Amino acid sequence: MEIQVGITLDNKSANEATVRIPAGSIFEVAKTEYGVQNVAIVSDHFFKVPARSKIKVIVVGRCLNRRRAEPKSVSGRVTPFRYAGNNFDQESIWHKTLSPQTSL
Amino acid sequence: MSRKLQKARELARLILVWHQQYGRERIREKPLDVQEEYTARLEAFVELDFTKRESISQLGHEQVRGVFEYFYSEQIPHGLWQNMISLEMEMVKPKHLGDAGKLLLSMIENEDGDNDEGERTQPFRLPNDWISSAMPIKPSAFKVLLKNNETPRSFLGEHFRSLSQFEERGVGGRELMISMNEDLQENHEQGHLSVYNPAAFNFQLATGEGNLVTQILKEEIVIEQIVIGCKANYGEDSQGGQ
Numbered sequence: 497m498e499i500q501v502g503i504t505l506d507n508k509s510a511n512e513a514t515v516r517i518p519a520g521s522i523f524e525v526a527k528t529e530y531g532v533q534n535v536a537i538v539s540d541h542f543f544k545v546p547a548r549s550k551i552k553v554i555v556v557g558r559c560l561n562r563r564r565a566e567p568k569s570v571s572g573r574v575t576p577f578r579y580a581g582n583n584f585d586q587e588s589i590w591h592k593t594l595s596p597q598t599s600l
Numbered sequence: 601m602s603r604k605l606q607k608a609r610e611l612a613r614l615i616l617v618w619h620q621q622y623g624r625e626r627i628r629e630k631p632l633d634v635q636e637e638y639t640a641r642l643e644a645f646v647e648l649d650f651t652k653r654e655s656i657s658q659l660g661h662e663q664v665r666g667v668f669e670y671f672y673s674e675q676i677p678h679g680l681w682q683n684m685i686s687l688e689m690e691m692v693k694p695k696h697l698g699d700a701g702k703l704l705l706s707m708i709e710n711e712d713g714d715n716d717e718g719e720r721t722q723p724f725r726l727p728n729d730w731i732s733s734a735m736p737i738k739p740s741a742f743k744v745l746l747k748n749n750e751t752p753r754s755f756l757g758e759h760f761r762s763l764s765q766f767e768e769r770g771v772g773g774r775e776l777m778i779s780m781n782e783d784l785q786e787n788h789e790q791g792h793l794s795v796y797n798p799a800a801f802n803f804q805l806a807t808g809e810g811n812l813v814t815q816i817l818k819e820e821i822v823i824e825q826i827v828i829g830c831k832a833n834y835g836e837d838s839q840g841g842q
Contacts, residue, residue: 571825578803
């Protein structure tokens with residue numbers, strides 16, 4: 497399942513900025529109550545944002561929550577996490593997220 | 601006796617009782633010499649005093665590397681787990697006997713190290729300097745008995761509250777961890793909550809690598825909006841993503 501994530505980037509500085517969104521970057525849905533899926537981006541993206549400009553970009557990811565509904569234009573956030581698996585196949589991601597590893 | 605040693609002792613008794621109740625029968629499917637060795641070891645362990653650290657350790661090694669290893673992958677029956685492991689130990693049932701043996705040994709070996717009890721009572725925190733350096737996070741989990749007025753969501757929200765500190769800038773993590781954990785709860789007993797940290801889901805820090813999240817946290821770029829499940833025309837003015 498592929499999910500599109502739209503991002504509006506604002507570069508307030510006087511210099512052009514290059515933004516990197518690496519594979520695995522995780523975006524969360526702003527409220528758990530929405531009951532929809534969070535997303536891990538599947539490939540590396542680079543965007544140049546001109547000085548004092550905004551751009552809108554789309555990146556594509558896979559679902560992290562098999563048991564949740566597909567998100568449709570819901571507000572989100574970037575997270576400080578990346579999915580560290582080597583395989584971005586949807587079944588592989590779901591297998592990892594539904595069978596968490598623990599030290600217990 | 602430390603809490604870790606108490607947990608290890610309960611696991612040792614659980615393993616021993618499994619072998620008495622199930623292994624003794626099942627070993628008959630194995631060659632005769634294996635049966636004899638197994639029975640002798642089992643009888644010897646029944647005589648051991650499991651208030652002693654040494655006895656607990658011996659049983660753990662037997663389960664992981666000795667003749668008990670024949671039953672390494674055997675799942676632990678739920679009823680046996682409930683009967684043998686006190687609720688207040690707040691342990692998550694291992695996948696099989698082998699994992700129970702390894703867990704027991706890790707508790708014995710790290711008895712004086714980090715106290716896993718601390719993790720239960722302390723809210724989740726990212727490592728120091730996490731913004732500038734992507735420190736590895738180890739997978740971990742704990743089990744908690746919810747209070748009467750607590751729901752899984754309210755407990756998880758409090759536990760992962762620190763991940764919401766940069767939400768105004770468009771950087772989160774708390775809602776992610778609530779939903780990842782909530783998705784697993786239907787497998788668990790009523791009133792109990794198993795709480796997994798990000799690394800348990802194979803999530804590691806993405807910071808410190810000159811990427812979007814680091815740029816936001818360092819105020820080099822601002823996120824004005826993120827739309828998940830956006831329409832295809834959202835990015836009409838996007839520039840060359842790879």
